[in-house]
Amino acid sequence: MAHDETQSHGKTAELHRMETEEHICPFGLKTKNLLKRKGFEVDDHRLTTREEADAFKQKHQVDTTPQTFIDGERIGGYEEVRRYLGLEVPSEKEVSYQPIVAIFSTAFLMALALAWAALDTLWSIRTLEWFIAISMCLLGLQKLKDLESFSTMFLNYDLLAQKQVRYGYVYPFAETFAGILMIAGALIWLAAPAALFIGTVGAVSVFKAVYIDKRELKCACAGGDSNVPLGFVSLTENLIMILMGLWMPIKMYLM
Template structure:
């Protein structure tokens, strides 16, 4: 009697064509191979080792990109198509998201608590809160400065001062970074406080007007010019944090508030 093959235990096989040359290994090919293996497939991994071979493959199968996956003799498609085949979500590069700012604020909060623990032996101090805001300002400035031209273009969509004086759109990230660094160090409050108050105040009014009065739907330039973070509450929070930090440090410097641990 012949043994019956249990379909649930049968080896699932897939054929993967991906570009692998001396100059380039397709990252989506590697991701497709990994996804297939994690999904229980035995992968027949076929390399396209030259540009000519790759172009010939595209013409033969009528496709524009590689990698290409075949399962049970039928073409599934590229990496995104493979994710859809397995019922997995596919990211939309044009979709709006708050992930960049959520990750940013989470990491700067952890950084602030880490420094507080190293200095004071506890992560929960007033100074940790100050460092959180200051670190956030520095990181936000860094993201803007990665491509200041793109940031300035987005910023001009809604900032009231930048619309009247374009150079301000280029000055803003440098001013934010400078104020943040000085606040991290706790020095030169005479400079950091007015700078933070100025840019934070104008920014808060600009965002409030654009979003809540004019009802405009815009992308926020707060985490750089290439993000899909919508302009709104998060952008307003960034500016309000700068204002709050500036007021706090101004009062602390005046001796009206005990803001630091000795």
């Protein structure tokens, strides 16, 4: 049931949430903040002991807190309050490009900052190189934070990992290490082939899974816990690594 936000002003919401010495319920605080932002006066009832919380749940036949009541009607927890107010409640399984947007936006700003500090200018070829290299590092870091989950998701589509399972554990280290070397402009003879190899294998694997086999999969590019769909973004990541793997040796040769 969606609630008209214009009618919320001047209304009172009764909120019951846990706040003990050992635990402050984050969803209780988020619910309180949301209700206030939407114009409700919040009658805040803090459950300060486990016994109080258990008694409240037994009385109202609920399994969790916080619980919100409006006009005598129990609305429920944080997500139910969002629905009541007509706000979006993302599903845990809903695909999202938010991690990729965050990573590439941060990488771009870091590249600009690095260019300004090192070259006294915001834009140059080196800025673009740093942007790609930093993106590789950040993407590698996302994979490394939970290597086991990444390698499991990676096995769904990567052709080499399906034949050599250990490759799924090596990939994040190779991507991150190549990115670090490219930021420094050092050991390009090692970094460039690594980027070229993993980018080529990745591009072929993604293209086959998405455009030939027509499979709908999650991409492991932002880590094994992400809901980024496998597709254009994943293919672009690998094509950029191929480009860097080719460009960096060419640049060194031309210099």
